[in-house]
Amino acid sequence: MQTEMNKVLAGLAEFYAHETFLLEKDLGERALTHRLAVHLEKQFSGWDVDCDYDKLGERTLRLPHGTIVSTDDHLGKSVYPDIVVHQRAIPNNLLAIEVRKASNHQPPEHDQHKLRALTDPHLWFAYWIGVFLVLGKNSVVSDVYAGGVIDKPMSGWFSERLKEIGLG
Template sequence: MQTELNKVIAALREFYAQETFLFEKDVGERAITHRFAVYLEQQFSGWAVDCNYDRLGERTLHLPRGSIISTDDHLGKSIYPDVVVHQREIPNNLLTIEIRKASNHTPLEHDQHKLMALTDPHIWFAYWIGVLLVLDKHGVTMSEVYLSGVLDPPQSLWLAARLAESGLTAAHKTAL
């Protein structure tokens, strides 16, 4: 797992080296997410890296009704992860990442609950690792790692330490 998290760090390093314009112009989260995915894709040879991808083969990703994320329909809620590392045709979902700008004032709990749901081993399309990244122009201000449907404090602390060692933090914190 730390191998995969190190790849996320390498992608963040390249992202921050190349994309300062995005923060200077205060572009939206979707633009930031897309550009980060470009650098992440370079780290995961042999895997598909997609933004807002809601499918597995022909099936739409839905969370079961009554899950931790509120549902809008009687069958379940379609879910759109910010960035995923996966194989598109088979249930081999490695990594899901939720990215927020530090200036985003909507409740953080939505992204946290989304990562709990996306990594829940009881859903048919569960991702092995979930990562929450809060970004500003100076670096990562917060990070969390989710495994098996819950926040994983040891891995979250490990990621925070590696981000700090890599010079990628800006008043970094973890919500442990």
């Protein structure tokens, strides 16, 4: 898992090195996620990197009934992750990322529940890793999810690596 998370770190470092304009001008979350995905794509050779991807092979991504995360995208609370690293045709789901701006004062629970569900190993489409990123102008706050829960050791390791590259 550290190998994949090192790629996320490299993508974040590139994002912060080249996209300061977006952060300084407080552009919207979708602009940030798109540009972050561009930088992540360089790190994940052989994988597809997509934003708001709503398919799993030929099927539309839907969580089981009874989950608190809506599958109705018209409400703006879709189950679709902000960024995914996957193989579209198989499907093979490596990484789901939820991004928030530090200036977003809405509660983070929706994104956190989404990552718990998307990494739940009991679901046929589970992503191996989930990452929750809060992007500030000069720093990143994060949690890493695996197996449907926050992976505290990996979250701590990732937080320390963020500090080492000047984003902690």
